Amino acid sequence: MKTFFNLVICTFLFLNISLGQRNCGAMDVLERQLIENPQMLKNMDEIERQVQEYLKNNPNGSGQRTVITIPTVFHVLYRTTAENISDAQIQSQLAVLNQDFTATNTDIGSVPALFSGLVSNVEVQFCLATQDPTGAATSGITRKSTTKTSWGTNDSVKKSSQGGTDPWNAANYLNIWVCNIGGGILGYAQFPGGSAATDGVVLDYRYTGTIGTATAPFNKGRTATHEVGHWLNLRHIWGDATCGSDLVSDTPTHNTSNGGCPSHPHYSTCSGAPVEMTMNYMDYTDDACMYMFSAGQKTRMRAVLEGSGARASLQSSPGCMPPSGGGSCSAPSGLTTSSITATTATSSWTVVSGATTYTYEFKENSSSTWIVNTVSSTSLNLTGLVASTTYNTRVKANCAGGSSVYSATVNFTTSASSSSCTDTYESNNTKNTSKTIPLGTTTTAKISSASDIDWFKFSSSSSQRNVQVTMTNLPADYDMELYRGNTFIMLSENDGTNDELVKHNTTQSTATYYVKVFGYNGANSASCYTLLAQRSASAYRSVGDDEEQTNGELVKEEFLVFPNPASSDITLVAPFGKHTDGYLTICDITGKVIITQKVTGDRNVKTFNMDVSSFDNGLYFVNFISGDKTQTQKLVIAEMK
Ligand SMILES: [Zn+2]
Structure with missing residues (x-):
């Protein structure tokens, strides 16, 4: 029990460092862009002068009092099916932006009394583009398949020459790229004044919208609200310095960024010890804990959208008008x-x-x-x-x-095979809707679209504890996962149309097993595959109990650390599966991270050596994270003297 508790702490702390903390790349990107493009600094100076002029002419936010609607295009770049987020998920993101920028978000009432007078309706709306830069009809969403595992923050996602998607004319559109950014970055934005060729906002697919792949605690669409804030010239509320300035007069001085969900009042130790506005969109708090822009922030954003502002051209964009020649109705989208x-x-x-x-x-x-x-x-x-x-x-x-x-x-x-099959198992797209399949008899089913997933279930018995699942006649590159109850057991992911096989030997009896079948990278076909689930008292065994194995072609899923106990050097065997990178980390028993190291492999098992001679004797936890899986091994360091 004690060990389990420590394991949970360690894993939690690690995730906290790599994923649990909001991490926006906007300032790092700005630094890089200023080095690459010295003109940008001059542009930003000029924009700041215009903003100050606007403030002088429009005191107390007395500028233009109309809603400005910004035509928006989402560019989705995906390698996996999950990364190809749905239209509905994009719509959920758009809805959040429209609420947050008009102070109609459902949590606006959570603003404490101290700041309620500063809550601001920015009077900005976002529409999905209905005509593209050529005047043709569009859904406002572009999609592109890619082989890139992650894109980083170097703007390559915005360049077709580097495998990304070029922005639509930045004078007329807000470009939002959705991709796997990697490195724990939730999103990044380009400030006004940068190159039109890289202008816009980038969001990680796991932190976009409120449904689908949206992942807590950043699953309320606020990463986009924060990044669009930057895109409209807002700085982080702590001014990216200790007690720094965000160039807004009505926000309190913050010590530094706030993470998680601070309770109010949270006092700053800066001069005057003001209460920090941790619920501001430009802090680093969790999505559920940020819900307001201030009046000063509104004025700063409106300054770039109005008059001679850097983004004022958006007001006359045709992006959300019916496509040219459209008569009285617009062209259908989503064909x-x-x-x-x-x-x-x-x-x-x-x-x-x-x-x-x-x-x-x-x-x-x-x-x-x-x-x-x-x-x-x-x-x-x-x-x-x-x-x-x-x-x-x-x-x-x-x-x-x-x-x-x-x-x-x-x-x-159209598909090649004229042999059609009937999939009697649909709908079984979720674990909860798994269809029970017979044991020892083949089952045929099909993955009919890129988003189709097939779930099946069967049970072992007290006398027949060993199970084996085989997939044959694969019409495309399908993969298979086996779960025992809620526990992920293993993945079989041969390339192409090679058969898939998982075996599981266990001391646990009468367990319910779930089989998930899905197309790699959206693979699907009108033809059926064949699935065979079997159980046995003695077959499918190899060496011992509680051991999983796959056939020789497959990646062994187990993450190994040896020798154990160790004193000077350890060897780590990391199964990358279909991923090309991952992280190795070692925590001590208190959960403190001792080592974090990014590692690369290539759809295979890779061996690493690590010097642990400086470690104190004791129990450690070694984590290997690749894709969305974390595997942990205990490691005992014992000095042999
Ligand atoms: Zn930011």
Whole structure:
């Protein structure tokens, strides 16, 4: 029990250091950009002069009193299915921005009386772009598949030449990139005055919006509120220095950043010992604990959006107007094709306000003749398609005042196999909806889309404790995970269409096992795979109890540390799986981190040596973190003398 307690503390502390603390990259990025681009410093000086001029001319926030709407585009860059966050998750982020910048957030009432007079409606709104820089219809979301594990903060995510996505004209759009940033950074922004080629905000996919991959304690969309604050010229509330200035007159002087969720009143030790405004969006507190901008911050933001401000051009942006030639209604967005088989597919799109019908067209990629359909709903089932063929689709809306322009053309390719299968197990996309499968009899099912996940369950018995799950006939690169109850046991992730296999030998009887099947990097197919779950009293064993193994091709999942006890050097065997980097860390029994080291591997097991001769005798915890998995081993240091 004691050991478990210490283990929890150690793991918690480590996560606190790498992930639990808000970490915004905006100031580090600013420092780098100022070195790379000396002009930016001059620009920022000029902008600051304009801000001060605005303050003089508009005392007490008496500037323009209209809501300014900022056309916004999200650029999603993804390597894994999880990183390709849904439209709904992006909408949830947009909703938070719209609430926070109008002080209509549901937690605004939590502002303590001391600061309630300073709460400010910034009168800024954000709309998803409806026309792109060429005037064509858009959903306001771009998506790009990438092989990059993480992007860091060097702006490469904003450059197509480096695998990223170029920004849309920064004079007309707020560009928000969503990707795996890495390094514990939640997001970063570029201040006004920087290069248009890198202008905008970058968010980590785990800290965007309020649903899907959004991860506590940063799952209320406030990373974007904070970063857009920087993008509109706000500084951190502690001025990035001990008792520093944030260039805003009505915010109290903060000692430094506040993390977590400080209780109010939290006193500063700066001159005058003011109560700190820890609930300000520009502090580092948890999402649930930041909920206001001050009046001074509003004025500073409005200064760059109005008159001769650095971002004033956004006010005349056409980004959220109907696409050119759109008549009285805008072009449909979100055109996508699903349920694709060798001969059938379903196209669907987002409803357009005012549309009475839609003109949907499709054709083989090699053909120049569109096949025209007029429909009143927002989807159409296509039949009689040719296998292994790429098709083009487009749709326009028909309103009383005329027709919109066509949406952007979207392609899909029919599957090769004409052998179709029936997936009787859907819906089983979550562990809670796992379908019970028979033991010893093959089951066929399919991963029909990039977001489809199949969950199955079965039980071992007291006399048959050993289990084995095999996946064969894989039509694409599918992987499989095995869980016993809520405990993750192992992952099988062979490349391509190689079979997957997991075996588990345990002393635990009558356990419920869960099998998760999913496509690597969104792999899916209209063809079925075959799954076979078996249990046995003696088979599938290798050496001993409570031991997992996979076939020889697979990555062994176990993180090993030896010798143990050790005195001078240890060897760590780290299973990277499909990841290319990770962290090794060692904590002592009090939870203090002794060593943290970033390590790189390459979809494989890698061995590291570490000198521990300076360690005191005692018990330590060694963590290996890769992807979203943390593995921990106990290590005893004993000086052998
Ligand atoms: Zn920041």
